[in-house]
Amino acid sequence: MSCRAPATVTIVVRAGAGVIVETSAQMAEYKVGYFVGSLATKSINRLLSKALVRVAPPELQLTEIPFKDLPLYSYDYDETYPPVATAFKDAIAGVDAVLFVTPEYNRSIPGGLKNAIDWASRPYGKNAFTRKPSAVIGTSPGKIGTAVAQQHLRSILAFCNSPQMNSVEAYIQFDDGLISEDGQVSNQSTREFLQNYMAEFHGFIARVYTVLPRTT
Ligand SMILES: Cc1cc2nc3c(=O)[nH]c(=O)nc-3n(C[C@H](O)[C@H](O)[C@H](O)COP(=O)(O)O)c2cc1C
Secondary structure (H helix, E strand, O other): OOOOOOEEEEEEEEOOOOOEEEEEEEEOOEEEEEEEOOOOOOOHHHHHHHHHHHHOOOOEEEEEOOOOOOOOOOHHHOOOOOHHHHHHHHHHHOOOEEEEEOOOEOOEOOHHHHHHHHHHHOOOOOOOOOOOOEEEEEEEOOOOOOHHHHHHHHHHHHHOOOOEOOOOOOEEEOOOOOEOOOOOEOOHHHHHHHHHHHHHHHHHHHHHHHHOOOOO
């Protein structure tokens, strides 16, 4: 975990019977690896990932974890992972938390993303997602904004023993021009929503590591 120059935040604690205690705490910095579930060159989810990088609090250091060069997983590889898969798992090991920005394909997540998660979860006993905090978000042109895909992904991440941010949920309906090529969000309320989403994720990561400090 990276811990440079933490910012101070105020935490409000309800101490029972209407008593509210205000205290201040330091919010550490964290490395977050993000997965863009789409391999498409014009992916709207890639645009969303750029927007999220823009609005994230400065204490979150975001880097993409690419997976497009992974072969299709089989447990035949478990004995000796190919270098591309070892590098992929090392990238996950090197971050404090993971963020999934994914489209919905046929009411689930894209096959390429599922393949990447399968690689990360194996060999048995070496699951890269164990105790790694995660969050999911996605965008689609349709009104449900990847909700079904996100439910599938949550189920997968639960099995992979990743503590997940349950709230805020984020189902973003994409309209033309909502996010520019460089990640600028044209709609103010969407921009503020995404900003709050990333701030909540920061708080969630901090809470997970407060309860479950890393040993490695
Ligand atoms: C194979 C495929 C399956 C799709 N299935 C769904 C779906 O189940 N639900 C949905 O809302 N959109 C679906 N779509 C439309 C996508 O939401 C749309 O193509 C979107 O741009 C995908 O995100 P991306 O541009 O980041 O890849 C599907 C698109 C493809 C190519």
